[in-house]
Amino acid sequence: MGDIRDGVHDDPLRTLVLNGTARQAVLSVVAGRTIMADGVIDGVDLDYWRLKGQELFDKMRQAYSVRDTLNRPANELFPPVYARLER
Structure with missing residues (x-):
């Protein structure tokens, strides 16, 4: 601690x-x-579940645009704190 x-x-x-x-x-x-x-759960692919969690989060984030009265894209509703480099 x-x-x-x-x-x-x-x-x-x-x-x-x-x-x-x-x-x-x-x-x-x-x-x-x-x-x-040691931070490992036998039989559980934590990388897989991390990816699935990210996919669900991204889907939920995109859904905000549907409920926005101005129908703005998620990137406009949630601008990054720091400038992001395009990949």
Whole structure:
């Protein structure tokens, strides 16, 4: 719990619950069964699910244009914080 994102420390468990993120999870045990070890969940392709999550997010983001009274594209509704280079 030495990451700046942890914020100030009070009680270690309370600090983790209130300020922690998924990046800090490396071990998960449920009912005595190890579900995740070293940040890896056996049998789960996390890269696949990350890609699927991004696809769903992109689809939801595009749907805002349909509900916008001016029918603006998503890139106009959600401009980038920083200039993006075209790929």
